[in-house]
Amino acid sequence: MTKTAAPPKMTARHVNVHYGDKQAIIDVSIDVCVDEVTALIGPSGCGKSTFLRTLNRMNDTIPIARTSGDIRLDDEDIYAPEMDVVQLRARVGMVFQKPNPFPKTIYENVAYGPRIHGLAAGRAQLDAIVEQSLNRAGLWDEVKDRLSDSGTALSGGQQQRLCIARAIAVDPEVILMDEPCSALDPIATAKIEELIHELKGRYAIVIVTHNMQQAARVSQRTAFFHLGQLIEYGATSDIFTNPRQERTKDYITGRYG
Known part of the structure; x- marks a missing residue:
């Protein structure tokens, strides 16, 4: 691995994930740095989304999932018994493949996190966080006159940007994106890619994508997964x-996947 000036924001060492008897991730080690977008690519079912979910303990929600290995955020063991998982997920935000706004107003979707984490001292500060987050997500101009409308009434691309605004409203350190554009049209996809580019100086970003052109456009580092292994x-x-690896070359040139 090439050396970066700053220490990695997150490190994963010898990570394994089992779903019951099936091993989904086999001995994966990777660094995630600020100022970089790390793309996870590979065929369907290769473990990239499973690995992404280890970084904020989302696999904890699956009863048969077991994770082993060492994953650290700023050198803190995120699987340590004293780690507050709610706090961890505020620091390591997640944007899912399918936009999943809360069944609340646009305003409340974004205000929800800052409110429960006590990040705003009053309504004016909350208003400012909502506006800033929607601005950063490239959505403010489209929704500023309809903040009391339901978030679920927006188009798919707008809903995904609302989910990104919701993730960044709590000022996370890392943002995980699980195929954030797979349900979107090319114009909405271009907006999200532009947004990822703008956000990378502020957060460490990890994106799972099936779209190799997208990985090439948005990321500075790429991890190629195949059959649960980091190739x-x-x-x-x-x-x-x-x-360097023949399997990577075969996947990139479209021989399989």
């Missing part, structure tokens, strides 16, 4: 132009 991990330009 290759490095600078995106290297992975796409000069992969």
Whole structure:
């Protein structure tokens, strides 16, 4: 791995995930850095979403899932018994494949996190957080006159940007995105890609994507997964132009996947 100036925001070492008897992730080690977007690519069912979910303990919600290995956020063990999972998920936000706004107003979707985490000292501060988050998510101009409308009434692309606004409203340190554009049209996808580019200086971002062109456009580092294993991990330009592993080359050139 190439050395980066700053220490990694998150480190994963020898991570394994089992669903009952089935092993979904096999001995994966990776670093996630601020100022970089890390893309996880690979065929369907290769474990990239499962691995993404280990980074904020979302697999804890699956009774048969077991995770082992060492995952740290700023050198804190996120699986330590004293780790507050609610707090962890505020620090490591998640945007899912299918937009999932709360059945509340647009305003309340964004205000919900800051309110429960006590990040606003009053209504004016909450208003400012909502506006800033919607602005950062590229949605403010489209919804500023209809903040009391339901979030579920927005278009798919707008709903996904609302979910991104909701994730960034609690000022996380890392944002995980699980195929955030797979349900969106090309225009909405372009807006989200532009947004990822703008957000990367502020957060460490990890994105799972099926779209290799998207990985090449938005990420600085790429991890290629196959059958639960991390086959290759490095600078995106290297992975796409000069992969070291034959399996990576076969996947990039479309021989399988």
